[in-house]
Amino acid sequence: MLRLSTKGQYGVRAMYEIAKCSGLGPVTIKRISEEQHVSVAYLEQILSKLRRAGIIKSVKGPGGGYMLARDPKLISIGEILRELEGPVAITSCLDPKEGCVRVDSCVTHLLWKSLGDNIKRFLDGMKLQDLLQGDQFVALASKSGSAVKKGFSGRQGR
Amino acid sequence: MLRLSTKGQYGVRAMYEIAKCSGLGPVTIKRISEEQHVSVAYLEQILSKLRRAGIIKSVKGPGGGYMLARDPKLISIGEILRELEGPVAITSCLDPKEGCVRVDSCVTHLLWKSLGDNIKRFLDGMKLQDLLQGDQFVALASKSGSAVKKGFSGRQGR
DNA sequence: ATAATAGCTGAGTATATCTGTCAAGTATTT
DNA sequence: AAATACTTGACAGATATACTCAGCTATTAT
Numbered sequence: 001m002l003r004l005s006t007k008g009q010y011g012v013r014a015m016y017e018i019a020k021c022s023g024l025g026p027v028t029i030k031r032i033s034e035e036q037h038v039s040v041a042y043l044e045q046i047l048s049k050l051r052r053a054g055i056i057k058s059v060k061g062p063g064g065g066y067m068l069a070r071d072p073k074l075i076s077i078g079e080i081l082r083e084l085e086g087p088v089a090i091t092s093c094l095d096p097k098e099g100c101v102r103v104d105s106c107v108t109h110l111l112w113k114s115l116g117d118n119i120k121r122f123l124d125g126m127k128l129q130d131l132l133q134g135d136q137f138v139a140l141a142s143k144s145g146s147a148v149k150k151g152f153s154g155r156q157g158r
Numbered sequence: 159m160l161r162l163s164t165k166g167q168y169g170v171r172a173m174y175e176i177a178k179c180s181g182l183g184p185v186t187i188k189r190i191s192e193e194q195h196v197s198v199a200y201l202e203q204i205l206s207k208l209r210r211a212g213i214i215k216s217v218k219g220p221g222g223g224y225m226l227a228r229d230p231k232l233i234s235i236g237e238i239l240r241e242l243e244g245p246v247a248i249t250s251c252l253d254p255k256e257g258c259v260r261v262d263s264c265v266t267h268l269l270w271k272s273l274g275d276n277i278k279r280f281l282d283g284m285k286l287q288d289l290l291q292g293d294q295f296v297a298l299a300s301k302s303g304s305a306v307k308k309g310f311s312g313r314q315g316r
Numbered sequence: 317a318t319a320a321t322a323g324c325t326g327a328g329t330a331t332a333t334c335t336g337t338c339a340a341g342t343a344t345t346t
Numbered sequence: 347a348a349a350t351a352c353t354t355g356a357c358a359g360a361t362a363t364a365c366t367c368a369g370c371t372a373t374t375a376t
Binding site: 163164165197199200203217218219220221222 | 362363364365366367371372373374375
């Protein structure tokens with residue numbers, strides 16, 4: 001359950017590759033393809049989206065390729081995935097494009113919203129820089145292993 | 159991204175309905191269908207799986223229906239979803255059925271594993287009882303909003 | 317016994333999404 | 347102007363989703 005599409009996965013791997021080689025000039029799509037084992041044609045689709053989103057920049061012509069548009073500390077995994085797969089939306093009624101008819105009457109609405117918010121917070125907190133450093137991830141809940149409950153979810157940072 | 163299938167969603171809603179009416183004798187599939195707006199035929203599929211998993215019990219014949227097999231404090235949302243949709247597996251290489259060829263060489267492996275573990279912890283910590291109480295959910299990360307990082311993920315409970 | 321109720325099961329199907337490929341560009345540099 | 351590299355949109359096969367349907371089995375009330 002809750003699988004990520006390959007587009008998102010490859011997108012993050014591609015971004016990693018670009019970040020890794022930054023400073024050595026633009027990274028060609030061919031290189032990304034070879035290093036990360038993803039076809040050039042498929043990468044074109046993915047990188048095109050990321051470029052339009054302003055996460056990477058491209059340089060045309062011989063010697064061209066892709067480079068980060070910002071410092072890797074300022075690029076989150078969440079942002080990359082959102083551009084490629086749309087926002088986190090556990091259920092269709094939480095998708096901003098669709099909307100929920102009976103928000104208040106639905107017992108589970110808040111459950112899915114809360115889960116979605118957690119995931120979002122995780123993904124937005126994780127930066128490309130962290131991937132580069134191999135600095136990796138002990139989770140949001142460092143504590144007990146059981147969720148923190150409270151009367152109501154209310155506003156949560158976001 | 160990361161959408162849950164309707165089977166999982168309906169399953170949780172059905173479990174809620176059964177839990178809500180527990181103490182009034184078995185709940186018929188027809189009632190669940192009407193209250194939760196899911197077709198009888200589709201519910202049969204869903205409830206059948208949950209019954210075989212031992213989460214609910216059924217009584218045949220007139221006056222029959224479904225009831226919880228355990229205290230709602232002991233039934234987690236994670237367990238319900240796992241029976242209906244399989245384990246959380248953000249990527250195919252983290253699916254126990256498939257396995258990963260290059261675990262160590264893959265930079266993103268740990269990222270997805272960590273995200274998956276978080277989700278799992280959230281879902282397993284959330285019990286049917288919590289839904290009943292409308293006692294809902296402030297999330298795993300009560301703190302800063304940024305993920306807690308550490309050198310390596312190491313063993314985490316499970 | 318038997319009729320009515322209620323759950324049980326597996327097969328089947330339409331639709332949508334995913335996971336790509338292909339072809340024909342356009343822009344830039346040497 | 348030739349070579350390199352990115353850009354775009356169309357399209358297609360495979361898989362998964364979201365169901366329905368038909369016919370069955372078990373249980374209880376009369």
